[in-house]
Amino acid sequence: MILITGASGNVGREVLKQIVPTGASIRAAFQSMRKAASAPPGVEVAVVDYEQPETLRAALKGVEKVLLVGPPTARLAALERSAMDTIWQSEVRQVVKLSAMGGRAATFPRQHAESEDYIRSSGVAYTFLRPNGFMQNILLYSGDTVRTQNAFYGSEGERPRQSDRRPRYRRSGSQDPDRGRP
Ligand SMILES: NC(=O)c1ccc[n+]([C@@H]2O[C@H](COP(=O)([O-])OP(=O)(O)OC[C@H]3O[C@@H](n4cnc5c(N)ncnc54)[C@H](OP(=O)(O)O)[C@@H]3O)[C@@H](O)[C@H]2O)c1
Numbered sequence: 001m002i003l004i005t006g007a008s009g010n011v012g013r014e015v016l017k018q019i020v021p022t023g024a025s026i027r028a029a030f031q032s033m034r035k036a037a038s039a040p041p042g043v044e045v046a047v048v049d050y051e052q053p054e055t056l057r058a059a060l061k062g063v064e065k066v067l068l069v070g071p072p073t074a075r076l077a078a079l080e081r082s083a084m085d086t087i088w089q090s091e092v093r094q095v096v097k098l099s100a101m102g103g104r105a106a107t108f109p110r111q112h113a114e115s116e117d118y119i120r121s122s123g124v125a126y127t128f129l130r131p132n133g134f135m136q137n138i139l140l141y142s143g144d145t146v147r148t149q150n151a152f153y154g155s156e157g158e159r160p161r162q163s164d165r166r167p168r169y170r171r172s173g174s175q176d177p178d179r180g181r182p
Contacts, residue, residue: 001025001062003092005048005083006069008035010136011098015067016040029059050079053086060090068097070115072108080115084122094125101130 004019006012007028016028020040029048030036036045046059050070060066066087070080080097087095097119102109112130119126142152 001027002065002067003027003029003046003059003063004067004069005029006067006071006098007045008038009069009071010134012067012069013038016043027059027063029056050083053082056083056086057090060087060092063090063092065094065096066092068095068119070098074107074111076108076111077114077118081118084119084124088122088124092124094127095119095122096127096129099128099130101132 002019002024004012004015004026007016008030012028016026016039019026020043027044027046028036028039029046030039031047031049033045033047036047039045046055048055048059050056068080068083068087070076070083084095097112097116099112099116100109104110104113116128119128138146138152146152
């Protein structure tokens, strides 16, 4: 059986939608029974709060693989560490951790990297998925300003803007980046 954590979230919800038709044996973990009501019909559900390890322990009964989805908050690494301590004591043979692309400098990738280090040291077989930011985030973070100002805002620090780089692309003979990759 596969335990899918974070089943109410952006990623978990989509995983659930796609795995149910495959007929795989799954259990979906939600933080509350109220949220669990959103599970597709017939899916076995469990209530799991990483802050309460006993809830995860109960949800892991009969589970061989876990999709570990931690919340994108400052507690991510601590919560996943706690989850791994519980998983380590169970029959689970493989953890698939939803991580993030990027180095240790930025907040979320840094926390994910810490969590990956902990999972590596646990001795449980693991797989790390490291996606980039999803397009859905644009709607989440900028939907309001797009609707009201026809604009969205981003903070890019000191990196050069696309227009600053264009002359170099042209000189090297590459295709104009505005027209897509060669
Ligand atoms: N979205 C992106 O662009 C993106 C890109 C790369 C990596 N990631 C990483 O992917 C992971 C999930 O992202 P997401 O966008 O799916 O996040 P999300 O929509 O906020 O989903 C987080 C899930 O974790 C659950 N959760 C929160 N606190 C919990 C706790 N204490 N115990 C158990 N479950 C808890 C949430 O339940 P509730 O619904 O009840 O709050 C929700 O199901 C994050 O670690 C994020 O850093 C995201």
